[in-house]
Amino acid sequence: MFSKACKYAIRALIYIASKEGEGNRIGLSEIAAAIDSPVHFTAKIMQILSKQGIVSSVKGPNGGFYLEAESLPVTLLEVVRAIDGVHHLSGCGLGLKKCSDSFPCPVHHEFSEVRDDLLRMLNENTIQYLAHELSLGNSTLKNSLT
Amino acid sequence: MFSKACKYAIRALIYIASKEGEGNRIGLSEIAAAIDSPVHFTAKIMQILSKQGIVSSVKGPNGGFYLEAESLPVTLLEVVRAIDGVHHLSGCGLGLKKCSDSFPCPVHHEFSEVRDDLLRMLNENTIQYLAHELSLGNSTLKNSLT
DNA sequence: ATAAAAAAAGACAATAATATCTTTATATAT
């Protein structure tokens, strides 16, 4: 459904949001350890998110990543678009270039329905909300119980 | 959503089904031309579908691919599973190995709902039905109008 | 029997995605 990069991005952002408060920054190595992702690959992903304004960062001692407290909540849709690209959730289900409502591929209508549901879900769920649920213990980001 | 190989597979099968009748076989080059796909890559895909029993083939003059008339209709789900693998539609949305209803990732419930809809759609739609709609002119497999 | 047509199989090439390692720039604390 999403690329690994995108999954790492969502996990990383939820982790950051869940650890946040009072302007503290979360370091890259802590993030990678927390979400079980390759450190340097995660660094590249964070750079993209940073350039897109989804996450903020500061270098140097006590530096790291954080979410702007005063900005609007970040939706999953924004993250998916930032990492997998805007076309990822808009193309034809069968890969036809000209597919549209008036010139549909064989699965156009059925596929559109499902994808509209996906888009709605991605647009309704924010990193901040999901992080809150994580903090409450209602979900987990780890592969192991330890 | 699906790999290009899978999209080619679905397009190829719908095309074959739409051209079928009275035991005629559809050649690879005709298929590739009809669905705008690379010939030899399509050949590999057809081989997989053939080994999985989704499509039948005969070699030699007047050979080609066809669907067994007496077999059950082929669902999109079977095709996706054959090409993209059984895990493609079952793993955690965020890539966690241990994610489950009782040990959910942050998007588990929301994601499961959408994917269940996708699975239902893939299971309800058959190649034969979609081919019939194509034959009626209600959809297209081509990128261009020519 | 033989030739031709077609799928099957195998080898390879190109591209994209994922992952690792090294170097550089920059901000902070001392």
Add this chain to the structure above:
DNA sequence: ATATATAAAGATATTATTGTCTTTTTTTAT
């Protein structure tokens, strides 16, 4: 001011996917 910690950037490696080309096998028609 300096040292240090950290993100940013760059270079390279690995793997998976997609695509192309060639050879082999099998079937059919002659």
